[in-house]
Amino acid sequence: MKKVNLAIVGATGMVGRTFLKVLEERQFPIDNLYLFSSAKSAGSNVSFNGKDYIVEELTEQVFDRDIQIALFSAGGEISAQFAPIAASKGVIVVDNSSHWRMESEVPLVVPEVNPEAVKAHKGIIANPNCxxxxxxxxxxxxxxxxxxxxxxxxxxxxxxxxxxxxxxxxxxxxxxxxxxxxxxxxxxxxxxxxxxxxxxxxxxxxxxxxxxxxxxxxxxxxxxxxxxxxxxxxxxxxxxxxxxxxxxxxxxxxxxxxxxxxxxxxxxxxxxxxxxxxxxxxxxxxxxxxxxxxxxxxxxxxxxxxxxxxIRKGAATNAVQIAELLLAYNLV
CATH class of the missing domain: 3.30.360.10 (Dihydrodipicolinate Reductase; domain 2)
Known part of the structure:
Protein backbone atom coordinates (compact mmCIF):
# COMPACT_ATOMS: atom_id res chain seq x y z
CA MET A 1 0.00 0.00 0.00
CA LYS A 2 1.11 3.52 -0.77
CA LYS A 3 2.78 5.36 2.13
CA VAL A 4 1.78 8.93 2.91
CA ASN A 5 3.13 11.88 4.82
CA LEU A 6 0.72 12.47 7.68
CA ALA A 7 0.36 15.24 10.26
CA ILE A 8 -1.49 15.36 13.55
CA VAL A 9 -2.69 18.72 14.87
CA GLY A 10 -3.30 18.55 18.60
CA ALA A 11 -0.85 15.67 18.97
CA THR A 12 -0.42 15.94 22.74
CA GLY A 13 -4.13 15.97 23.61
CA MET A 14 -6.24 12.97 24.61
CA VAL A 15 -7.55 12.32 21.09
CA GLY A 16 -4.23 13.23 19.47
CA ARG A 17 -2.39 10.59 21.48
CA THR A 18 -5.12 8.09 20.64
CA PHE A 19 -4.65 8.94 16.94
CA LEU A 20 -1.07 7.73 17.31
CA LYS A 21 -2.09 4.58 19.15
CA VAL A 22 -4.71 3.67 16.55
CA LEU A 23 -2.42 4.47 13.60
CA GLU A 24 0.20 2.18 15.11
CA GLU A 25 -2.25 -0.63 15.87
CA ARG A 26 -3.79 -0.53 12.39
CA GLN A 27 -0.35 -0.26 10.74
CA PHE A 28 -1.38 2.78 8.76
CA PRO A 29 1.23 3.28 5.99
CA ILE A 30 3.15 6.40 7.02
CA ASP A 31 6.30 7.64 5.33
CA ASN A 32 6.87 10.87 7.28
CA LEU A 33 4.99 11.83 10.44
CA TYR A 34 4.63 15.43 11.66
CA LEU A 35 3.22 16.34 15.06
CA PHE A 36 1.88 19.81 15.87
CA SER A 37 0.50 21.42 19.00
CA SER A 38 0.18 24.74 20.79
CA ALA A 39 3.29 26.63 21.82
CA LYS A 40 2.72 25.38 25.36
CA SER A 41 3.13 21.72 24.37
CA ALA A 42 5.70 22.22 21.58
CA GLY A 43 9.00 20.52 22.26
CA SER A 44 7.41 17.47 23.84
CA ASN A 45 8.73 14.03 22.96
CA VAL A 46 6.23 11.53 21.56
CA SER A 47 6.98 7.92 20.67
CA PHE A 48 5.46 6.26 17.61
CA ASN A 49 6.39 2.86 16.15
CA GLY A 50 9.53 2.75 18.26
CA LYS A 51 10.75 6.17 17.13
CA ASP A 52 10.76 9.43 19.09
CA TYR A 53 9.31 12.59 17.56
CA ILE A 54 9.54 16.21 18.68
CA VAL A 55 6.21 18.03 18.69
CA GLU A 56 6.33 21.32 16.75
CA GLU A 57 4.37 24.49 17.35
CA LEU A 58 1.46 24.87 14.96
CA THR A 59 1.93 27.86 12.65
CA GLU A 60 0.64 28.81 9.21
CA GLN A 61 3.93 27.74 7.67
CA VAL A 62 4.02 24.12 8.89
CA PHE A 63 1.90 22.95 5.96
CA ASP A 64 4.38 24.26 3.40
CA ARG A 65 6.08 20.85 3.46
CA ASP A 66 4.81 17.77 1.63
CA ILE A 67 1.86 16.51 3.70
CA GLN A 68 -0.99 14.50 2.17
CA ILE A 69 -3.29 14.00 5.19
CA ALA A 70 -3.69 15.92 8.45
CA LEU A 71 -5.76 14.69 11.39
CA PHE A 72 -7.01 17.63 13.45
CA SER A 73 -8.15 17.46 17.08
CA ALA A 74 -7.32 20.82 18.60
CA GLY A 75 -10.70 22.50 18.97
CA GLY A 76 -13.01 24.45 16.70
CA GLU A 77 -11.10 27.75 16.70
CA ILE A 78 -7.87 26.06 15.61
CA SER A 79 -9.71 24.08 12.92
CA ALA A 80 -11.46 27.21 11.65
CA GLN A 81 -8.13 29.00 11.28
CA PHE A 82 -5.75 26.28 10.13
CA ALA A 83 -7.82 23.70 8.22
CA PRO A 84 -8.39 26.05 5.24
CA ILE A 85 -4.67 26.91 5.22
CA ALA A 86 -3.76 23.22 5.11
CA ALA A 87 -6.36 22.49 2.44
CA SER A 88 -5.11 25.38 0.29
CA LYS A 89 -1.71 23.67 0.20
CA GLY A 90 -3.07 20.33 -0.97
CA VAL A 91 -3.48 18.67 2.41
CA ILE A 92 -6.65 16.67 3.05
CA VAL A 93 -7.84 17.57 6.54
CA VAL A 94 -9.85 15.14 8.65
CA ASP A 95 -11.23 17.37 11.39
CA ASN A 96 -12.51 16.15 14.74
CA SER A 97 -13.99 19.46 15.91
CA SER A 98 -17.60 20.54 15.41
CA HIS A 99 -16.64 23.56 13.31
CA TRP A 100 -17.02 22.09 9.79
CA ARG A 101 -19.61 19.36 10.35
CA MET A 102 -22.69 21.16 9.10
CA GLU A 103 -21.02 23.02 6.23
CA SER A 104 -22.81 21.89 3.08
CA GLU A 105 -19.62 21.35 1.08
CA VAL A 106 -17.83 19.39 3.83
CA PRO A 107 -18.55 15.63 3.93
CA LEU A 108 -19.54 14.28 7.36
CA VAL A 109 -18.31 10.70 7.32
CA VAL A 110 -18.67 7.47 9.26
CA PRO A 111 -16.91 4.83 7.14
CA GLU A 112 -19.37 2.03 7.96
CA VAL A 113 -22.30 4.28 7.05
CA ASN A 114 -21.50 6.66 4.19
CA PRO A 115 -17.96 5.91 2.92
CA GLU A 116 -18.60 7.24 -0.59
CA ALA A 117 -19.10 10.73 0.86
CA VAL A 118 -15.33 11.20 1.18
CA LYS A 119 -15.09 11.43 -2.61
CA ALA A 120 -16.90 14.79 -2.53
CA HIS A 121 -14.34 16.46 -0.26
CA LYS A 122 -12.85 19.84 -1.16
CA GLY A 123 -9.90 19.56 1.18
CA ILE A 124 -11.76 19.11 4.47
CA ILE A 125 -13.66 16.09 5.81
CA ALA A 126 -15.49 16.26 9.15
CA ASN A 127 -15.53 13.61 11.84
CA PRO A 128 -19.01 13.54 13.42
CA ASN A 129 -19.73 13.98 17.11
CA CYS A 130 -18.74 10.95 19.19
CA ILE A 311 -12.24 8.43 22.36
CA ARG A 312 -11.54 5.59 19.94
CA LYS A 313 -14.53 4.91 17.64
CA GLY A 314 -16.10 8.21 18.67
CA ALA A 315 -13.06 10.20 17.57
CA ALA A 316 -9.62 8.77 16.78
CA THR A 317 -10.49 5.46 15.15
CA ASN A 318 -13.20 6.98 12.96
CA ALA A 319 -10.74 9.62 11.73
CA VAL A 320 -8.09 7.00 10.95
CA GLN A 321 -10.70 4.94 9.12
CA ILE A 322 -11.49 8.01 7.01
CA ALA A 323 -7.78 8.31 6.19
CA GLU A 324 -7.81 4.64 5.20
CA LEU A 325 -10.74 5.37 2.86
CA LEU A 326 -8.74 8.13 1.19
CA LEU A 327 -6.08 5.57 0.38
CA ALA A 328 -8.58 2.89 -0.68
CA TYR A 329 -10.24 5.31 -3.11
CA ASN A 330 -6.86 6.61 -4.38
CA LEU A 331 -7.69 10.14 -3.29
CA VAL A 332 -4.14 10.84 -2.07
Missing part, protein backbone atom coordinates in the same frame (compact mmCIF):
# COMPACT_ATOMS: atom_id res chain seq x y z
CA UNK A 131 -22.31 10.25 20.28
CA UNK A 132 -23.57 10.48 16.70
CA UNK A 133 -20.91 8.13 15.31
CA UNK A 134 -21.77 5.20 17.55
CA UNK A 135 -25.49 5.70 16.99
CA UNK A 136 -25.50 5.71 13.20
CA UNK A 137 -23.29 2.61 12.79
CA UNK A 138 -26.05 0.19 13.88
CA UNK A 139 -28.81 2.42 12.50
CA UNK A 140 -27.46 2.22 8.94
CA UNK A 141 -28.45 -1.41 8.17
CA UNK A 142 -31.80 -0.95 9.91
CA UNK A 143 -32.55 2.18 7.90
CA UNK A 144 -31.59 0.40 4.69
CA UNK A 145 -34.07 -2.40 5.35
CA UNK A 146 -36.94 -0.83 7.29
CA UNK A 147 -36.60 2.94 6.64
CA UNK A 148 -36.35 4.97 9.82
CA UNK A 149 -39.20 7.39 10.47
CA UNK A 150 -38.22 8.72 13.91
CA UNK A 151 -35.35 8.41 16.40
CA UNK A 152 -35.31 9.26 20.11
CA UNK A 153 -31.79 9.43 21.57
CA UNK A 154 -31.10 9.29 25.31
CA UNK A 155 -27.39 9.30 26.05
CA UNK A 156 -25.26 8.50 29.09
CA UNK A 157 -21.92 10.08 28.22
CA UNK A 158 -18.58 9.57 29.93
CA UNK A 159 -16.50 12.39 31.36
CA UNK A 160 -13.64 11.68 28.93
CA UNK A 161 -15.86 13.40 26.37
CA UNK A 162 -14.97 16.62 28.18
CA UNK A 163 -11.26 15.86 28.06
CA UNK A 164 -8.82 15.87 30.94
CA UNK A 165 -10.83 18.44 32.92
CA UNK A 166 -13.88 16.19 32.99
CA UNK A 167 -11.87 13.22 34.22
CA UNK A 168 -10.24 15.38 36.90
CA UNK A 169 -13.64 16.59 38.14
CA UNK A 170 -14.84 13.00 38.49
CA UNK A 171 -11.70 11.79 40.25
CA UNK A 172 -11.61 14.80 42.56
CA UNK A 173 -15.30 14.46 43.35
CA UNK A 174 -15.03 10.77 44.22
CA UNK A 175 -12.35 11.72 46.74
CA UNK A 176 -14.63 14.37 48.24
CA UNK A 177 -13.10 17.41 46.56
CA UNK A 178 -14.89 20.25 44.79
CA UNK A 179 -15.46 20.26 41.03
CA UNK A 180 -13.77 22.95 38.96
CA UNK A 181 -15.11 22.28 35.45
CA UNK A 182 -18.73 21.07 35.48
CA UNK A 183 -21.45 23.40 36.84
CA UNK A 184 -22.44 20.73 39.40
CA UNK A 185 -20.61 17.77 40.96
CA UNK A 186 -20.34 14.85 38.52
CA UNK A 187 -19.29 12.25 41.11
CA UNK A 188 -22.35 10.20 42.15
CA UNK A 189 -24.47 12.45 39.94
CA UNK A 190 -25.95 12.83 36.43
CA UNK A 191 -25.98 16.15 34.58
CA UNK A 192 -28.54 16.60 31.77
CA UNK A 193 -26.26 19.26 30.34
CA UNK A 194 -23.59 18.67 27.67
CA UNK A 195 -22.27 21.76 25.90
CA UNK A 196 -24.19 25.02 26.18
CA UNK A 197 -27.96 25.52 26.20
CA UNK A 198 -29.53 27.16 23.16
CA UNK A 199 -32.61 29.36 22.90
CA UNK A 200 -34.91 26.41 22.16
CA UNK A 201 -33.96 24.61 25.39
CA UNK A 202 -31.78 21.99 23.74
CA UNK A 203 -28.05 21.80 24.36
CA UNK A 204 -25.61 22.05 21.46
CA UNK A 205 -24.72 18.38 21.99
CA UNK A 206 -28.35 17.41 21.46
CA UNK A 207 -28.64 19.54 18.34
CA UNK A 208 -25.39 18.03 17.02
CA UNK A 209 -26.87 14.54 17.27
CA UNK A 210 -30.11 15.63 15.61
CA UNK A 211 -28.57 17.58 12.72
CA UNK A 212 -25.63 15.27 12.10
CA UNK A 213 -27.84 12.17 11.93
CA UNK A 214 -29.96 13.77 9.22
CA UNK A 215 -26.90 14.91 7.26
CA UNK A 216 -25.15 11.53 7.42
CA UNK A 217 -28.29 9.74 6.19
CA UNK A 218 -29.00 12.58 3.75
CA UNK A 219 -32.58 12.60 4.97
CA UNK A 220 -33.77 15.91 6.38
CA UNK A 221 -37.32 14.57 6.75
CA UNK A 222 -36.16 12.07 9.35
CA UNK A 223 -37.57 12.97 12.77
CA UNK A 224 -34.85 13.01 15.42
CA UNK A 225 -34.79 14.20 19.03
CA UNK A 226 -32.23 13.82 21.79
CA UNK A 227 -31.51 14.23 25.48
CA UNK A 228 -27.81 14.01 26.32
CA UNK A 229 -26.61 13.35 29.87
CA UNK A 230 -23.14 13.40 31.44
CA UNK A 231 -22.69 10.50 33.84
CA UNK A 232 -19.96 9.57 36.37
CA UNK A 233 -18.21 7.12 34.04
CA UNK A 234 -14.59 7.65 32.93
CA UNK A 235 -14.81 6.40 29.35
CA UNK A 236 -17.26 4.99 26.78
CA UNK A 237 -20.64 6.48 25.97
CA UNK A 238 -23.88 4.53 26.37
CA UNK A 239 -27.09 5.30 24.49
CA UNK A 240 -30.69 4.20 24.61
CA UNK A 241 -32.08 4.54 21.09
CA UNK A 242 -35.78 4.30 20.36
CA UNK A 243 -36.60 3.88 16.67
CA UNK A 244 -39.84 4.02 14.72
CA UNK A 245 -39.71 2.45 11.27
CA UNK A 246 -41.86 3.00 8.22
CA UNK A 247 -41.96 -0.75 7.58
CA UNK A 248 -42.81 -3.72 9.83
CA UNK A 249 -40.08 -6.05 11.04
CA UNK A 250 -39.47 -9.36 12.72
CA UNK A 251 -37.24 -9.05 15.77
CA UNK A 252 -35.12 -12.03 14.75
CA UNK A 253 -34.41 -10.36 11.41
CA UNK A 254 -33.37 -7.14 13.16
CA UNK A 255 -30.91 -9.06 15.32
CA UNK A 256 -29.46 -10.79 12.26
CA UNK A 257 -29.11 -7.48 10.42
CA UNK A 258 -27.14 -6.08 13.36
CA UNK A 259 -24.99 -9.20 13.70
CA UNK A 260 -24.01 -8.89 10.03
CA UNK A 261 -23.43 -5.13 10.14
CA UNK A 262 -19.94 -3.77 9.59
CA UNK A 263 -18.42 -2.49 12.84
CA UNK A 264 -21.21 -3.81 15.08
CA UNK A 265 -20.93 -6.45 17.81
CA UNK A 266 -24.20 -7.79 19.26
CA UNK A 267 -24.11 -8.63 22.98
CA UNK A 268 -27.70 -9.48 23.79
CA UNK A 269 -28.40 -12.30 26.23
CA UNK A 270 -30.36 -10.71 29.08
CA UNK A 271 -31.12 -14.05 30.74
CA UNK A 272 -27.37 -14.36 31.41
CA UNK A 273 -27.01 -10.63 32.22
CA UNK A 274 -25.06 -10.14 29.00
CA UNK A 275 -25.32 -6.68 27.44
CA UNK A 276 -22.80 -3.94 26.55
CA UNK A 277 -21.38 -1.82 29.36
CA UNK A 278 -19.01 1.12 29.37
CA UNK A 279 -16.29 -0.92 31.09
CA UNK A 280 -16.57 -3.89 28.72
CA UNK A 281 -16.37 -1.65 25.64
CA UNK A 282 -13.45 0.49 26.84
CA UNK A 283 -10.44 0.34 24.51
CA UNK A 284 -12.33 -1.28 21.64
CA UNK A 285 -13.09 0.04 18.15
CA UNK A 286 -16.44 -1.63 17.50
CA UNK A 287 -19.93 -0.42 18.39
CA UNK A 288 -21.69 -2.80 20.78
CA UNK A 289 -25.46 -3.34 20.71
CA UNK A 290 -27.76 -5.11 23.16
CA UNK A 291 -31.19 -4.95 24.87
CA UNK A 292 -32.73 -5.37 21.40
CA UNK A 293 -36.48 -5.42 21.90
CA UNK A 294 -39.71 -4.32 20.34
CA UNK A 295 -41.34 -1.07 21.48
CA UNK A 296 -44.93 -2.19 21.99
CA UNK A 297 -46.22 1.37 22.47
CA UNK A 298 -46.10 2.15 18.73
CA UNK A 299 -46.31 0.34 15.42
CA UNK A 300 -42.91 -0.72 14.05
CA UNK A 301 -41.04 0.46 17.15
CA UNK A 302 -37.68 -0.81 18.41
CA UNK A 303 -35.41 -0.17 21.40
CA UNK A 304 -31.66 -0.81 21.35
CA UNK A 305 -28.81 -0.12 23.78
CA UNK A 306 -25.59 1.09 22.13
CA UNK A 307 -22.16 1.46 23.76
CA UNK A 308 -18.78 2.48 22.31
CA UNK A 309 -15.44 3.92 23.35
CA UNK A 310 -15.95 7.62 22.64
Missing amino acids: STIQAVVPLRPLNDKYKIKRIVYSTYQAVSGSGVRGIQDLETGVEGGANSFYPHPIAFNCLPHIDVFTDNGYTKEELKMINETMKIFNNYNMKVTATTVRVPVKNSHSESINIEFENPFELEDVVNELKNANGVVVVDNPQANEYPTAISCDGKDEVFVGRIRRDFSIDNGLNIWVVADN
